[in-house]
Amino acid sequence: MSDIDDFKALCKVAGVSIEAISDISVLSEQVRAGTLIIPNSLAIHPMEGADGDFEGRPGELTCRRYKRFAAGGAGLIWVEAIAMVPEGRANPRQLWLHEGSLDAFAEMVAMMRQAATESMGPDHKPVIVAQLTHSGRYSKPDGIAKPLIGQRDPYRDPLMPEARPTTDRESKVDDHCIMTDEYLDDLQQAYVKGAGLAFKAGFDAVDIKSCHGYLVNELLAGRDRKGRYGGSFKNRTRFMLEIIDKIHVTLGMDRVVTTRLGFYDGIPYPYGWGVDKQDYTRCDLTEPKKLLKELNDRDVRLINFTIANPYYNPHLGRPFNQPVKGGYAEPEDPLRGVQRLIDIAGQVQREFPELALVGTGYSRLGYRMGHVAAATKASGRARVIGVGRMAFAYPDYAKDLLIRGTLDKNKVCVGCSGCSQLLRNGQPVGCVVRDNKVYGLK
Numbered sequence: 001m002s003d004i005d006d007f008k009a010l011c012k013v014a015g016v017s018i019e020a021i022s023d024i025s026v027l028s029e030q031v032r033a034g035t036l037i038i039p040n041s042l043a044i045h046p047m048e049g050a051d052g053d054f055e056g057r058p059g060e061l062t063c064r065r066y067k068r069f070a071a072g073g074a075g076l077i078w079v080e081a082i083a084m085v086p087e088g089r090a091n092p093r094q095l096w097l098h099e100g101s102l103d104a105f106a107e108m109v110a111m112m113r114q115a116a117t118e119s120m121g122p123d124h125k126p127v128i129v130a131q132l133t134h135s136g137r138y139s140k141p142d143g144i145a146k147p148l149i150g151q152r153d154p155y156r157d158p159l160m161p162e163a164r165p166t167t168d169r170e171s172k173v174d175d176h177c178i179m180t181d182e183y184l185d186d187l188q189q190a191y192v193k194g195a196g197l198a199f200k201a202g203f204d205a206v207d208i209k210s211c212h213g214y215l216v217n218e219l220l221a222g223r224d225r226k227g228r229y230g231g232s233f234k235n236r237t238r239f240m241l242e243i244i245d246k247i248h249v250t251l252g253m254d255r256v257v258t259t260r261l262g263f264y265d266g267i268p269y270p271y272g273w274g275v276d277k278q279d280y281t282r283c284d285l286t287e288p289k290k291l292l293k294e295l296n297d298r299d300v301r302l303i304n305f306t307i308a309n310p311y312y313n314p315h316l317g318r319p320f321n322q323p324v325k326g327g328y329a330e331p332e333d334p335l336r337g338v339q340r341l342i343d344i345a346g347q348v349q350r351e352f353p354e355l356a357l358v359g360t361g362y363s364r365l366g367y368r369m370g371h372v373a374a375a376t377k378a379s380g381r382a383r384v385i386g387v388g389r390m391a392f393a394y395p396d397y398a399k400d401l402l403i404r405g406t407l408d409k410n411k412v413c414v415g416c417s418g419c420s421q422l423l424r425n426g427q428p429v430g431c432v433v434r435d436n437k438v439y440g441l442k
């Protein structure tokens with residue numbers, strides 16, 4: 001039985017329909033995204049490593065990871081979440097870009113460019129993106145949760161004691177963890193400054209991270225929030241759009257801004273973004289598409305597609321085999337999750353063909369991912385195909401697909417959630433199965 005027949009049989013058992021084709025040559029195609037030229041159609045998603053130093057500089061393991069990614073041949077390398085302010089770090093080892101860490105970032109980017117050329121030849125120039133972030137309700141700058149939230153949320157607050165409202169002796173509710181408008185005004189400036197530093201460090205583009213329940217994503221669903229950043233669609237999208245405008249005004253229109261955008265939170269309305277009002281298990285893309293039009297007007301041509309929240313409903317965004325400790329078991333066949341990710345991205349890409357959309361959901365497909373990636377790209381449902389966990393396991397997956405035309409079964413991601421567990425434990429993150437001389441769970 002061929003790999004494709006074998007995959008079709010698996011899909012039949014799972015009751016899903018995911019296209020796969022044998023000719024994967026389409027993945028070698030260059031992709032133009034505005035002024036950026038991505039040398040092939042394969043990407044590595046941003047994946048936090050929790051291995052910087054306490055000052056936010058990339059550490060030895062950070063550099064090892066990105067050197068391997070760069071040598072691995074992907075045309076687009078999306079560097080992980082980098083904090084813009086210290087209180088917005090998700091852990092004490094999260095990367096943090098400021099004047100004191102700039103040189104270390106610049107060295108890392110230069111090292112990546114050299115590794116890419118040495119491995120793939122002088123014409124291979126991967127696009128390298130910096131993901132700018134504030135962890136919002138998931139901030140843990142000193143290893144202890146110090147949430148900064150947009151509004152009260154009956155679904156997410158209970159999962160985090162520190163975010164629950166407390167009352168003082170006079171029974172006044174203590175809402176100190178809700179960010180003020182003044183805090184957000186200042187934070188916009190911090191993003192603009194951070195973007196300037198990222199370009200100085202040599203990144204090709206900056207991503208205003210707007211997904212996975214972190215600060216910007218939370219604001220998108222801040223319907224209960226009062227003031228300039230909550231309530232109406234205009235106010236909820238203000239934080240992100242004004243940052244983009246300010247970057248362009250301050251640093252120049254030629255500075256490329258992109259976003260990793262969550263299109264569907266999977267959290268009941270009105271607390272979820274992109275959800276059907278009556279049935280939160282279904283998406284409603286009306287508002288995310290309205291936001292895409294705003295982004296398009298601002299010349300944002302590269303969008304990294306994602307959905308859901310790793311703390312609330314991880315199976316939606318990263319279908320797995322085994323959960324993290326204390327997590328829930330996969331409630332559905334992981335292939336169903338993969339199909340959902342491909343389908344939703346496809347709806348968006350087909351309606352916005354001028355965008356280069358980076359698709360997701362492919363790690364769970366293991367060694368068959370190239371065939372599905374090629375079918376998705378060939379049918380216009382994503383112009384770039386990205387992997388996250390697969391890159392930890394198999395940093396040169398792209399090189400093997402592009403040059404050998406196939407993946408090694410013994411190198412692929414097995415969906416064990418070991419990397420997610422390392423992140424939860426606050427340990428440096430990598431693949432505990434394929435890179436187990438370096439990474440192991442405590």
Ligand SMILES: Cc1cc2nc3c(=O)[nH]c(=O)nc-3n(C[C@H](O)[C@H](O)[C@H](O)COP(=O)(O)O)c2cc1C
Pocket residue numbers: 045046047048049080081131209211212260306317318319360361362363364386387388389390419420423429
């Ligand atoms: C350990 C770990 C760290 C992650 N860090 C980030 C991050 O920094 N930024 C981000 O946007 N997504 C992050 N993600 C999500 C991935 O980019 C990706 O969306 C997810 O793993 C699904 O893709 P996959 O099925 O190919 O792994 C992380 C995921 C994991 C497992």
